Amino acid sequence: MLNDFVKAEIPEEEELRGRLKQERDRLSSVQMKIKDAKLPVMVIFEGFNAAGKGAIIGKVIRCIDPRFFKVATMDRQRSEEEKRYPFLYRYVKEIPEAGKFRFFDTCWMDEVVEQVLEEKLTEEEYQKRVHSINVMERQLCDNGYLVVKFFFHISKKEQKKRFDKLLSDKDTKWRVDDKDIWQNKHYDKCMEVFDKYLSDTNQSRTPWYIIDAKDKKYAEFQVLSFLNQAIDVALQNSSLNVPILQNTFKMEKTIKLSEISLEDKTMTDEEYEAELDRLQKELQELNNKVYRKKIPVVIAYEGWDAAGKGGNIKRIAAALDPRDYVVEPIASPEPHEKARHYLWRFWTRLPKTGHITIFDRTWYGRVMVERLEGFCSENDWQRAYNEINEFESELHDFGTVIIKFWVQIDKDTQLKRFTDRQNTPEKQWKITDEDWRNREKWDLYETAVNEMIEKTSTSFAPWYILESVDKKYARIKALKIVIREIKKALKQSE
Amino acid sequence: MLNDFVKAEIPEEEELRGRLKQERDRLSSVQMKIKDAKLPVMVIFEGFNAAGKGAIIGKVIRCIDPRFFKVATMDRQRSEEEKRYPFLYRYVKEIPEAGKFRFFDTCWMDEVVEQVLEEKLTEEEYQKRVHSINVMERQLCDNGYLVVKFFFHISKKEQKKRFDKLLSDKDTKWRVDDKDIWQNKHYDKCMEVFDKYLSDTNQSRTPWYIIDAKDKKYAEFQVLSFLNQAIDVALQNSSLNVPILQNTFKMEKTIKLSEISLEDKTMTDEEYEAELDRLQKELQELNNKVYRKKIPVVIAYEGWDAAGKGGNIKRIAAALDPRDYVVEPIASPEPHEKARHYLWRFWTRLPKTGHITIFDRTWYGRVMVERLEGFCSENDWQRAYNEINEFESELHDFGTVIIKFWVQIDKDTQLKRFTDRQNTPEKQWKITDEDWRNREKWDLYETAVNEMIEKTSTSFAPWYILESVDKKYARIKALKIVIREIKKALKQSE
Numbered sequence: 001m002l003n004d005f006v007k008a009e010i011p012e013e014e015e016l017r018g019r020l021k022q023e024r025d026r027l028s029s030v031q032m033k034i035k036d037a038k039l040p041v042m043v044i045f046e047g048f049n050a051a052g053k054g055a056i057i058g059k060v061i062r063c064i065d066p067r068f069f070k071v072a073t074m075d076r077q078r079s080e081e082e083k084r085y086p087f088l089y090r091y092v093k094e095i096p097e098a099g100k101f102r103f104f105d106t107c108w109m110d111e112v113v114e115q116v117l118e119e120k121l122t123e124e125e126y127q128k129r130v131h132s133i134n135v136m137e138r139q140l141c142d143n144g145y146l147v148v149k150f151f152f153h154i155s156k157k158e159q160k161k162r163f164d165k166l167l168s169d170k171d172t173k174w175r176v177d178d179k180d181i182w183q184n185k186h187y188d189k190c191m192e193v194f195d196k197y198l199s200d201t202n203q204s205r206t207p208w209y210i211i212d213a214k215d216k217k218y219a220e221f222q223v224l225s226f227l228n229q230a231i232d233v234a235l236q237n238s239s240l241n242v243p244i245l246q247n248t249f250k251m252e253k254t255i256k257l258s259e260i261s262l263e264d265k266t267m268t269d270e271e272y273e274a275e276l277d278r279l280q281k282e283l284q285e286l287n288n289k290v291y292r293k294k295i296p297v298v299i300a301y302e303g304w305d306a307a308g309k310g311g312n313i314k315r316i317a318a319a320l321d322p323r324d325y326v327v328e329p330i331a332s333p334e335p336h337e338k339a340r341h342y343l344w345r346f347w348t349r350l351p352k353t354g355h356i357t358i359f360d361r362t363w364y365g366r367v368m369v370e371r372l373e374g375f376c377s378e379n380d381w382q383r384a385y386n387e388i389n390e391f392e393s394e395l396h397d398f399g400t401v402i403i404k405f406w407v408q409i410d411k412d413t414q415l416k417r418f419t420d421r422q423n424t425p426e427k428q429w430k431i432t433d434e435d436w437r438n439r440e441k442w443d444l445y446e447t448a449v450n451e452m453i454e455k456t457s458t459s460f461a462p463w464y465i466l467e468s469v470d471k472k473y474a475r476i477k478a479l480k481i482v483i484r485e486i487k488k489a490l491k492q493s494e
Numbered sequence: 495m496l497n498d499f500v501k502a503e504i505p506e507e508e509e510l511r512g513r514l515k516q517e518r519d520r521l522s523s524v525q526m527k528i529k530d531a532k533l534p535v536m537v538i539f540e541g542f543n544a545a546g547k548g549a550i551i552g553k554v555i556r557c558i559d560p561r562f563f564k565v566a567t568m569d570r571q572r573s574e575e576e577k578r579y580p581f582l583y584r585y586v587k588e589i590p591e592a593g594k595f596r597f598f599d600t601c602w603m604d605e606v607v608e609q610v611l612e613e614k615l616t617e618e619e620y621q622k623r624v625h626s627i628n629v630m631e632r633q634l635c636d637n638g639y640l641v642v643k644f645f646f647h648i649s650k651k652e653q654k655k656r657f658d659k660l661l662s663d664k665d666t667k668w669r670v671d672d673k674d675i676w677q678n679k680h681y682d683k684c685m686e687v688f689d690k691y692l693s694d695t696n697q698s699r700t701p702w703y704i705i706d707a708k709d710k711k712y713a714e715f716q717v718l719s720f721l722n723q724a725i726d727v728a729l730q731n732s733s734l735n736v737p738i739l740q741n742t743f744k745m746e747k748t749i750k751l752s753e754i755s756l757e758d759k760t761m762t763d764e765e766y767e768a769e770l771d772r773l774q775k776e777l778q779e780l781n782n783k784v785y786r787k788k789i790p791v792v793i794a795y796e797g798w799d800a801a802g803k804g805g806n807i808k809r810i811a812a813a814l815d816p817r818d819y820v821v822e823p824i825a826s827p828e829p830h831e832k833a834r835h836y837l838w839r840f841w842t843r844l845p846k847t848g849h850i851t852i853f854d855r856t857w858y859g860r861v862m863v864e865r866l867e868g869f870c871s872e873n874d875w876q877r878a879y880n881e882i883n884e885f886e887s888e889l890h891d892f893g894t895v896i897i898k899f900w901v902q903i904d905k906d907t908q909l910k911r912f913t914d915r916q917n918t919p920e921k922q923w924k925i926t927d928e929d930w931r932n933r934e935k936w937d938l939y940e941t942a943v944n945e946m947i948e949k950t951s952t953s954f955a956p957w958y959i960l961e962s963v964d965k966k967y968a969r970i971k972a973l974k975i976v977i978r979e980i981k982k983a984l985k986q987s988e
Contacts, residue, residue, distance in 0.1 A: 004743065210740060242727065379727060
C-alpha cells in the first residue's frame with residue numbers, strides 16, 4: 001500500500017484554504033448529529049515519527065466542542081502496570097462512548113510494529129496480534145462503532161529534515177530520541193514492516209487512509225475530508241445487521257439444564273465442614289502461588305435468582321488474600337457503560353497478573369437478560385456468543401485462568417427460597433418484584449441458558465454446573481474446581 | 495480454521511428430522527421475501543472431493559421454486575475458451591440477479607487451491623488471486639449481494655471410504671478420477687492449502703461456514719440453517735452504506751475540462767486524408783499482431799452528446815478485421831442487467847485474448863448519468879471510482895490494453911451540432927429530447943466528468959482527451975494513441 005502510494009498534488013494555497021475551511025465547517029456541523037445518532041467515533045492516528053500526527057489532532061479537535069471528544073495519547077512504552085493486562089486492554093479501556101469522538105495518538109499498530117522491528121515478536125506472535133486487532137476492530141464495527149484509521153506518511157528525506165530542524169534548536173532537541181534516529185536510519189525496513197501491517201489489517205469496514213503528511217495544511221485537509229466522508233456514511237446506516245459467524249473454537253460436550261440431576265447432589269454438615277476447611281486452606285496456598293507466578297484468574301458466576309451465588313462466592317473469597325482478589329457484582333450497566341461496547345465494562349474490570357476477579361453475574365447478561373428483555377437486537381445477541389468466545393480467547397491467550405460457573409436449582413427450590421426471603425424480615429431486601437417477574441420467564445431463560453452453555457463451552461473456558469439445591473454441595477464443588485484449574489495452570493507455567 | 499474444527503455431535507435421528515423440516519420450511523417461506531427485497535443470493539459450495547456438495551445442493555434447491563434459482567456447475571478444468579478471459583470472468587458471468595439464488599458447485603476457491611497443489615501458482619500469484627477474490631466478494635457485498643460460503647469437510651478416512659465404495663461398483667467407478675485419489679493420498683497437504691485459503695478469504699461480511707459433511711442429513715441441516723440465518727440478517731439491512739475506500743492506485747496527472755484548449759486542435763482535409771490512410775494501414779497490421787500475440791484490447795469512449803464518438807469509432811473500426819473486434823453500444827441497462835452488479839454487463843462483454851472491444855459509452859455511466867439522474871445512491875457512485883479502478887486493474891493484470899477516450903467539445907459546438915441535426919431530415923433520428931435535457935445539465939456533467947477523470951486516471955488505464963471541435967483532429971489523435979498503446983503492449987509481450 002505504501003509503495004504504490006503517490007504523493008498528492010497539493011492544491012494552490014488559496015484553493016486549499018477554501019477547501020480546508022469547508023471541511024472544518026462540515027465537521028463542526030456534524031457533531032450534533034453524531035450525538036443524536038449516538039455514534040461512537042474512534043479515530044486512530046499512526047505513521048512515521050515526526051509526521052505531525054499530534055499537530056493535526058490538535059487542529060482537528062478545534063472543530064469539535066470539548067464535551068464531545070477526548071484524545072488518548074498512548075505511551076510508546078507500556079507501563080509496568082499495563083504489562084500486567086492483555087495486549088488489547090490499554091486500548092480497549094480508551095474506546096469512545098456513543099455520540100463522542102476519541103482520537104488515538106497512536107494505537108495498537110504502533111506497539112506491534114515496534115515490537116516487530118525490535119525483533120521481540122516472532123512471525124507467529126505477530127500474526128496473533130494482527131488477529132486480535134482485526135477481531136477487535138470487527139467487533140467494534142459490528143457493535144455500531146465508526147473506526148477511522150489514518151497512516152501518516154513522509155519520505156525518509158522529509159523525516160530527516162524534520163529531525164535535523166528539531167535537533168538544531170536546544171529547546172526542541174529533546175523531542176528527538178534514539179528511536180527516532182533509528183527509524184530514519186532504517187527507513188526502508190520500517191516501511192516494509194508498516195506496509196505489511198497495513199495490508200494485514202486493511203479490512204473493508206475499517207480500511208486504512210494514508211495521509212501524505214509533507215504539507216501540514218494539506219495533511220489536515222485530507223484527514224478532515226476522509227473523516228467527514230466516513231461519518232456521513234456511518235450516519236446513513238441505522239442499526240446495521242451483520243453476518244453471524246460460525247463458531248470455530250474447540251468446544252466441550254455440554255448437557256441441557258433439564259438433564260442435570262439435583263437431588264443426589266447433597267452432603268452432610270460434617271462432611272461439608274471438614275471439606276470446606278481443608279479446601280479453603282489449599283486454595284489459600286494456591287492463591288500465594290498464583291500471585292507469585294503472576295497468573296490472572298477470572299471466576300465467573302451465573303445462575304438462577306436465589307440459587308446461592310452469593311454464599312458460594314463467599315466461600316471462595318474467604319480463602320483468598322483481600323489484596324489479591326476482588327468481587328465484582330454486576331448490575332445493569334451505568335449510562336457511561338451502556339454507551340460503550342457491551343464488553344467494555346468487563347474489559348476494564350479484568351484482573352491483572354497474579355490477581356483474581358470474581359464476577360457475580362457477567363458478560364453473559366448479553367445472551368440472557370438483554371436477549372430476553374429486548375435490551376439488544378436479535379442480531380446483537382446472536383452475534384454475542386462468538387464475540388464472547390473471542391473475548392475469553394484473548395484472556396486465555398494471555399494466560400488467564402477462566403472458570404465459569406452456572407449455579408443450578410430447580411423451579412420449586414427457587415419458589416421455596418423466594419417465599420422464605422419474603423417471610424424473613426432480614427432477608428426481604430434480597431427479593432424484589434423483578435425476581436418474581438423473571439421467575440415467570442423461567443422457561444424462556446432455560447432455553448437461553450441452554451443455548452449459552454452449548455455455544456460458549458470452549459475448551460479453554462468451559463461452563464461448570466454447580467448443583468445448588470444443597471448449597472453445601474455446590475460450594476465444595478466450586479472450591480474443588482477452582483483448585484483443580486489453578487493447579488493445572490500452575491503446572492503449565494512451570 | 496480446519497484444524498480447530500470439531501466434528502459436530504449429530505442430534506438423534508428424530509430430532510434431526512424435525513429440525514431439518516423446520517429449516518426447509520424456513521427457506522421455502524423466505525423465497526418470496528427475497529424476491530420482494532430484490533436480494534441477490536450467491537451460495538458457494540467448496541470442499542473436499544466426495545464430501546457431497548452436489549447432493550446437498552440437490553436437496554437445498556428442492557425448497558425453492560425453480561424460477562428463483564439456478565445452479566452453476568464449474569468444470570474443474572477451464573475450457574480453452576475460458577482461458578482467454580481474466581481469472582474472475584467465468585465466475586462473474588454466473589452471479590445471480592436481484593431476488594434470485596445462484597448455487598455454485600465450486601467457485602473460485604477450487605481453481606486456486608488446485609493450482610497451488612499442482613504448483614502452478616507462485617506464492618505471489620496466489621496472493622494476487624486471493625486479492626482478486628477478496629475484492630470481488632467485497633464489491634458484491636457492497637453492491638447489495640448476499641454471499642454465503644460453505645466448505646464441506648470430511649476426514650481422510652471418510653473420504654477413502656467413499657472412494658472405495660464408488661470404485662467397488664462398476665456403475666459408479668467412473669466418478670473417481672486420478673485427482674480424487676491424489677487428494678486422498680495427499681490429504682494433509684490439501685488440508686493445509688485449504689486452511690490457508692479459508693483464512694486468507696475469511697472476511698467479516700463474507701465469512702466461511704465449515705460443514706461437517708460426514709452425515710448427509712446433518713450436513714443438509716447445517717447448510718440450511720446457516721443459509722437461513724444469513725438470509726435473515728441480509729433481509730434486515732435495507733440500503734447499506736459502506737466506507738469509501740481510499741484510492742491506492744498509482745495515478746496520472748490530469749487536467750480539468752475547462753483547461754483544455756480546443757480551437758487550436760484542427761487539421762486540414764489534406765493532412766487528415768493522408769494521415770488517416772497511413773494510420774489505418776498501420777493499425778491494420780497491428781491488429782494482426784495483437785491477434786497472434788493474443789493480447790486483449792479494450793477501447794472505451796465517453797464524451798458529450800454530438801461530440802463525434804460515432805465517427806471516431808468508425809475510423810478505428812475501419813482498420814480492424816471484423817472477425818477480431820466488436821463495437822458495443824451501451825444504452826441504459828436491460829432489466830436482467832439492472833438486476834445485477836452494475837459492472838456485470840461489462841464483465842460479460844470483455845474481449846477475449848487477441849480481440850478488441852470498442853465500448854461506445856461505458857461503465858463510467860455509473861459516475862455520470864446514474865449519479866446525476868439519481869439512478870444509484872450517493873454511496874454507490876462515490877464507491878464506484880475505486881470499484882472501477884479495481885475492475886480495470888483486473889483487466890490490466892490479465893494483460894488487457896485499456897484505452898479510455900473522453901471526446902471533448904464546447905457547449906457552443908454542441909448547440910450548433912444539435913441544431914444542425916434537428917434541421918437535417920436524415921440526421922433527425924440522432925437528436926432526442928433527452929439530448930436537450932442533458933444539455934441543460936452541462937455544468938453538473940462537467941463537474942462529474944472532472945471528478946471521474948481525476949479519480950480514474952490510473953497509470954495503467956489513464957484517460958485521453960480527444961479534442962473534437964475539429965472531428966478530423968480527434969480521429970487522427972485517437973488512431974495515434976491506439977497505435978502507440980498497442981505497440982507498447984506488443985513490445986512488453988516480446
